[in-house]
Amino acid sequence: MSKKALLLSIAVLFGTQAGLAMAANPDTGPGCGLGKLAWADYKGQKEIAPQVMMATTNGTFGSQTFGISSGTSGCTNDGKVMGEHKTTMFASLNFEALSAEMAQGQGEHLASLASLMGVPAEHQATFFAMTQERYTSLVQAGEASPVALVKALNDAIAGHPVLAQLSTR
Secondary structure: OHHHHHHHHHHHHHHHHHHHHHHHOOOOOOOOOHHHHHHOOOOOOOOHHHHHHHHHHHHHHOHHHHHHHHOOOOEOOOOOEOHHHHHHHHHHHOHHHHHHHHHHOOOHHHHHHHHHOOOOHHHHHHHHHHHHHOHHHHOOHHHOOHHHHHHHHHHHHHHOOOHHHOOOO
């Protein structure tokens, strides 16, 4: 009987850790830590399986707590995600809307992405035009993922005559 009690206790411990982590941010699962980093590129992040894996990994290794206190694993000391990961996380959460707005060359999500990427308000029209002009190469059918999109946008900004001069991040 003690083996069953031990297994139940372990299951409750992990379940509680996962539930607490997911309750803090129900749309994206745990905000930072090894679990978030390890499972960040998994397609369908809004599904329960990757969120549980993120929370379980963080709970098992204590990486979210360590990350928050040490400022590592995508965390800052105030518990927020570091700037370099904000853009990718935003793109992950808003990928479909961003894709549509890039094709149109305007939109609220695209304006928010420009701000996260450090594009000043006075140059956002240039950024919007660039995303519309290069839409096909930025959102390639074979690599349609938020990570690939952000990388392609960074490369496009670096090669743009006006936007390359701006400080990103």
